[in-house]
Amino acid sequence: MRYSILSRTISIQDLEIKCRQAGALNIKPRPLMKQVFCDLDPSAAEKLSRTHGIKVSPVKAVKSSQTLAPAVSALGEGLNLHDTYSELHQAYTPRLDGTGLTVALLDSGVRTTHEALVGKIILEENFSEAPTVGDIFGHGTNNAYIIAGEYNGRSGVAPGAKIMSMKALNNNGEGTDEMVVDAIERVCELVQAAIDEGLPLTDEMYPNTISISLGSEDDG
Structure with a gap:
């Protein structure tokens, strides 16, 4: 079974050692998060969880709620945010429109050929088990529009x-x-x-913000 092993008091190196001692396989350390992902027998995971300073949790499923890729006319529909965005853009001099910012969007990918997103996507990487990096589901494309889309005189927030x-x-x-x-x-x-x-903060290869829009069941 796949587990997340987390500690705020034990170094990532020592945490990895403790996982190996517990019989873990397919160990993947994530130093910045002070977290290790690994395969463990449930009984070994339960024993490891009794170690002071270590939290052991089964890897959790996460998901978004949207199920269909939106048409361009429907992107952001129902949010009634366009007028608010326009007022925000015009309220500042120079115009506040997100120029010089790069947003890392963690989602279902983006359909880069979408009319509202042409030229907006500068990098695509895939961390899911899907075979391709593009967006089939639609949630990521919709959120990309809300962030930076432009089409037919309407736009997202930046x-x-x-x-x-x-x-x-x-x-x-x-x-x-x-x-x-x-x-x-x-x-x-x-x-x-x-x-x-x-690189300056305004360089497009310098991500300034992370956008995550998903959820999971509350485990308390």
């Missing part, structure tokens, strides 16, 4: 922004918290790479 599509949900809009953590770690790596290269 039409000047760019988007990095980090596909953490499969083609049914489902994934796991492990996939989400993998995507978050990758975004952090991109931030560090931008810093190491001396």
